[in-house]
Amino acid sequence: MSESSNAKKASAGKKAPARRKSAAKKAATARKAAARKAPAKRAPAVTPVSVLIVGAGFAGLGMAIRLKQAGIDDFVILERGNAVGGTWRDNQYPGAACDIPSNLYSYSFAPNPNWSRSFSGSQEILDYIHHLVAEFDLEKHIRFEKNVADLSFDEKTGVWTATTDKKERFAGRAAIMAQGPLSNCSFPNITGIDDFAGKKIHSARWDHDYDFTGKNVAVIGTGASGIQIIPELVNVAKHVKVFQRTPGWVLPRPDFSTPEWNKLLFKKLPASQQAMRNLLYWTHESMALAVIWNSPLTRIAERVAKLHLRRQVKDRWLRRQLTPDFTIGCKRVLVSNDYYPALQKDNAKLITWPIARISEKGVRTVEGIEHQVDCIVFATGFDVSNSGTPFPVKGRGGRVLGEQWKGGAQAYKSINVAGFPNLFMTFGPNSGPGHNSALVYMESQLEYALKGIRKIIGENLKVLDVKEEVQQRYNKSIQKRLAKTNWNSGCKSWYLTEDGFNATMYPGFATQYAAQMADFREDDYETA
């Protein structure tokens, strides 16, 4: 997958020479090893590090920081791009920002007193990530442009080997899959998309060289990214047509810039920032009651969203077009103050006719009209696999994870899978938050993985494998709890597989999740 030109720019000055040196050393070791076993058919063994991490986004880097803080320094991060940051490196479209307050959408073990707004923009989040890399001296551990294409476990040696698409190999005693839940994207499968002669841009691979001034633009998709991009485009483009399939629930966004005294307070008195974080945490926790389960609070949240719509949109028909017909929380709840007003500007138009096809000059909708544009922006989301793995993962006895997950992904506490020892997943099955910061969930995953890794290293284990029956028991209860949630209330979303199996979301409070992850039970595992 090609990364955006912006990502290249961001990383240009950052490629540390240390990286080259260590890569060169590695290659030398590999060559030596190869020389020893010269005639052997099998690829030579690679000296394993303690921990092999796939992905240099928030998750992979967070793991690295926690390892360092715990005194484990021999780990390697494999990153297919040429810069760190994952989501925030890729999603640099105009208007990109987090929709969880920055004080909560950051690591508690590395707070940032300088957030400029309550909801920071993508660039500021990326800066924070770069700051983490610098502060914890992570660059030397990262191997860029290593696109992992296979991850296999050797039971005899107790070693995971990652093979890249260029057939380079890296090995580790424990492996962390931190390749991100939303890191792969492609243009949607709309008839005629290849016929379009104008410019095509995907929201997660923005082309910063394209000038929208004076252009007629179509935006396909009105999800989290779409509603952030649209107001920005309406400001610069000649005309913007927004193609919507399903309207989402939009809540007002209490966004404001952080006053200087506040930054100073956070700097001088870190406890005050922790207090702020706690307050935000509990506010979001209470949202769980509205978003996850169908409760009186759900109705209240829907009322707030409807009032927001009513206040911002006066035309009855437009309001009807923008009113969702599913329970709030069933899909990601959107937050925005400027989306509805943008749609009503003179140079914008919402189109709800189904798309029939894309033609050479634009988008044809079913009411028979061809909407001609210079550029189509696809804010159509990501390729998420909730019933497979992004690359083959092979565990004990050659079992393949993707095959085991055909009917829907399953894990123990979202992090381990029976038959795949010493492997930890961030953002694994049923770890998704619907109402709180992903990083809050991530932190508890990192702590859990750290406990497992310490055990592997400390007891010199070859195998730390969750017991099959433990995993099954866990999933039975998870699925039972999920059945009562809004996600499983009958609406289609990327949270569910084609058959409606929910392998994505965690049915509970972040606090519950944190409690479950804080509890590492040795006898849940088989060791060797």
Next chain:
Amino acid sequence: MASIDLDKMLEKIKSTQWALSDIDWDAPGAELITEEQWPKLKEFMADLMWIEHVGARAFAALSKKAPTDTLREIYSYFHAEEQRHANAEMALMRRWGMLDGDEIPEPNVNLRIVIEWLDRFADEMPVYVLGTVVPMLEIALDGALCTFLLETVEDPVCHQAFEKINDDESRHLGVGFTVMEMQGRSASYIKMVQMMARVMDPRLILGIASYMPLLNKMRDNVIAMGLPEEKLYKAMQKFERIGGRTEEGRRNPWFQLIKQHGRWVTNRSNKAYHVPVDALVKITGLVPRKALPAVPSWVKELTYEPVATR
């Protein structure tokens, strides 16, 4: 005839779409409209176009109400397809020089009343009411009127457009009747009583009151164009024939009701029905346009331009 498979139908709908630009609206043949035909045809087309548009709005309501994902999606396509018919008919009117500048033709008062009713109440109507009324409207007004048109107009472009429109219509009817049968199959006694109770709903009475004169008005239009009114009635009897072809269809109380209404309409000697309804047509004809509220904004989406650049 067995009911159709709705999932397959949805696939077929998606894969067989047409656009206004598939037709050359400037091709020769416009001159085949006779001078004598022209004024009546103009009024007829304006009404027809509005009926398509009204049908579109009814499908919009169904697309929110239908009981399954598949049906909801089918209806959202039908909503757009009816809009396409209205757009295509407007393109024909433009071809024939029937539009005053770029103006959308004014709907007649009966239609204005129906539009008003739909805008206010359609989304609140139970799905089984709309699901039955819509096929009736489709057959009586949409389907039948199109056939008449082709018998009087020789312009090949008109025939080309209506061939496409009629293909869409046959799918609308197929789905409409399948849904009526589905309703008949599941309607328990209690639900039937519920349905009947709905008749007393004042909003529904309003709807019926606006729908009845519309049928009579269209009958008058048809006669004015020199077509035998029996053809309209025959089309309405088709509703009775197809809708009542299965036990389930017949068991749908709404089918019974609409069918009965259709019989009244087609029986000119039924004075009890026609005298008051014709009077309503006359009265509504007298309603000054200014007295009606502003048209809802969905009406402004109509266009005869195959291509939109902004």
